[in-house]
Amino acid sequence: MKKVSFNCTQCGKCCHALNIPLTTREAIDWLGRGGSVKILTEAIPWTDDTLLSDSLFTRKKAITFEAMSGSLAIRVAVTLVGHYSDACPNLDDNQNCSIYEQRPLTCRIYPFEINPQIQLNPINKLCPKDAWQTIPFPDRATRENSPTVYLIDEITRELITKLHETNSNEVLFKKALCTKLGIKSCSLSNNGYLFHLVEHEQLILALKATESGTKQHLIESEPSNDGWLIYSNNEQTLQDLKDVGAQSNLSFNLDTSNQEFIALI
Numbered sequence: 001m002k003k004v005s006f007n008c009t010q011c012g013k014c015c016h017a018l019n020i021p022l023t024t025r026e027a028i029d030w031l032g033r034g035g036s037v038k039i040l041t042e043a044i045p046w047t048d049d050t051l052l053s054d055s056l057f058t059r060k061k062a063i064t065f066e067a068m069s070g071s072l073a074i075r076v077a078v079t080l081v082g083h084y085s086d087a088c089p090n091l092d093d094n095q096n097c098s099i100y101e102q103r104p105l106t107c108r109i110y111p112f113e114i115n116p117q118i119q120l121n122p123i124n125k126l127c128p129k130d131a132w133q134t135i136p137f138p139d140r141a142t143r144e145n146s147p148t149v150y151l152i153d154e155i156t157r158e159l160i161t162k163l164h165e166t167n168s169n170e171v172l173f174k175k176a177l178c179t180k181l182g183i184k185s186c187s188l189s190n191n192g193y194l195f196h197l198v199e200h201e202q203l204i205l206a207l208k209a210t211e212s213g214t215k216q217h218l219i220e221s222e223p224s225n226d227g228w229l230i231y232s233n234n235e236q237t238l239q240d241l242k243d244v245g246a247q248s249n250l251s252f253n254l255d256t257s258n259q260e261f262i263a264l265i
């Protein structure tokens with residue numbers, strides 16, 4: 001077995017031109033420092049035919065809420081995303097993180113994967129080669145013919161668990177946030193990204209209002225959650241969605257006055 005350990009070289013590459021998933025509290029703080037946050041909404045069709053492994057089913061269910069698109073049952077995942085096109089606004093002149101002690105969980109976890117279904121692959125990461133060190137064990141011949149195991153330290157493992165727990169605890173807040181902001185459109189998971197841009201102050205107020213609501217209050221005031229519109233750029237996907245009763249539309253028809261835009265993967 002080939003074992004690889006990771007040591008951050010502090011090259012700062014991961015602090016440039018990225019989208020960072022944030023918890024609600026992190027998003028409020030990020031906006032409070034003048035940063036930008038957009039809202040990503042994705043739909044997973046959720047019928048008896050939904051083919052997911054047991055672990056993926058449990059995980060997806062925990063971080064999404066029930067909704068309807070036309071007559072299709074879906075689950076919606078909402079992610080708050082801190083974004084910047086160049087250097088992160090929290091990088092100081094010496095390329096150090098100026099909010100190091102308060103940096104988001106995602107920054108603390110990188111380059112490790114948050115999603116247990118995704119296997120870590122250094123090729124997909126910004127870290128330089130010398131951040132990855134192969135531990136010479138057991139012998140060269142065995143090592144070269146064996147799968148690679150990336151060693152993850154205990155602190156990072158705990159951070160990933162904490163992020164998963166926070167994400168599932170925040171599902172009702174995210175649902176209430178969408179209701180408050182009138183968001184009822186999304187992309188199809190793995191078919192594109194639909195981001196919603198909300199005016200800075202309005203988003204801070206909406207996040208603070210939903211964050212202060214108790215879980216019980218959010219459950220009791222839960223509105224009906226039908227009428228979600230799924231966008232795609234793919235004609236075949238749109239046809240497939242219509243065939244199963246979903247309410248769907250071509251992304252090119254997005255109403256940008258509603259501050260929605262799609263970025264295709």
Ligand code: SF4
Nearest residue numbers: 015088090091097107
């Ligand atoms: S918050 Fe800090 S660690 Fe995270 S991307 Fe910005 S500068 Fe880097």
Ligand code: SF4
Nearest residue numbers: 008009011012014127
């Ligand atoms: S890109 Fe990787 S090695 Fe460079 S600062 Fe970020 S985590 Fe560390």
